[in-house]
Amino acid sequence: MRYLSVNEMAKKWNISERSVRNYCAQGRVNGAFLTGKTWNIPEAAKKPERSNKRKEQPTLLDVLQEEKKSKYPGGIYHKTQIDLTYNSNHMEGSRLTHDQTRYIFETNTIGVENEVLNVDDVIETANHFCCIDQIIDHAKSALTEKLIKELHQTLKSGTSDSRKDWFAVGAYKKLPNEVGGMETALPEEVANKMKALLKEYNAKEEKTFDDILDFHVKFEQIHPFQDGNGRVGRLIMFKECLKYNIVPFIIEDNLKIFYYRGLKEWNNEKGYLTDTCLTAQDKYKAYLDYFRIQY
Secondary structure, three states: OOOEEEHHHHHHHOOOOOHHHHHHHHOOOOOEEOOOOOEEEOOOOOOOOOOOOOOOOOOOOHHHHHHHOOOOOOOOHHHHHHHHHHHHHHHHOOOOOOOHHHHHOOOOOOOOOOOOHHHHHHHHHHHHHHHHHHHHOOOOOOOOHHHHHHHHHHOOOOHHHHOOOOOOOOOOOOOOOEEEEOOOOOOOHHHHHHHHHHHHHOOOOOOOOOHHHHHHHHHHHHOOOOOOHHHHHHHHHHHHHHHOOOOOOOOOOOHHHHHHHHHHHHOOOOOOHHHHHHHHHHHHHHHHHHHOOOO
């Protein structure tokens, strides 16, 4: 084996001789040994990594998980919980305001004067917060029927729908339904169609933004649940974006019409939905810039 001097190794590694001596003295260079006061360093020895080397920047998922765990107020987790819950529920007819949604999240109470609130709106708001926690906790997990049904179970538990005999909470629909005047999969077709959709989706090793949108459209076309499909579907998109380190997005009220058009026209023109979601993604990127989270 050929050995190099400190001077020779310093040139090879492009660092100072002092650093080479320190690495050797700390036992961080495999095979290096002293002859008198001279270090003999194997020519093939690898340069040790700096102990103070800058760590990789945390991902959005890392930050969300940490802020959730620490119950950190005022960060991206806090903002995501309120904005995603308010907008997704509002699209489905909730009459709670953004401030009321925020108040429920921050205080677990709601103060109302001279106003009548729908109990389901309040329950589904609190439930949606729990759904977001689920997708953060299971972001790296494979997308399965079990996880999708669990999101629906969480979202609809305790609502008036859950007390209806024909409404299956956490299970696929029992009765045929329409969405936007369009027919969806019949109850007896749902299980097979969902299995086929998940098999097709999960066969793709690395999902792209378009893959996630395509899954969302096909999920909404099946419309597997009696109600809550839109919210569950948007939660799934958010989860999958986190899993594949794609900046997620929140469809806000001003984009609702374009979002629905995009769903309806996807098979003919993918650009409508893609552009709408990219616009929403730009808005979320602005949040990440504000909170100094890299993406």
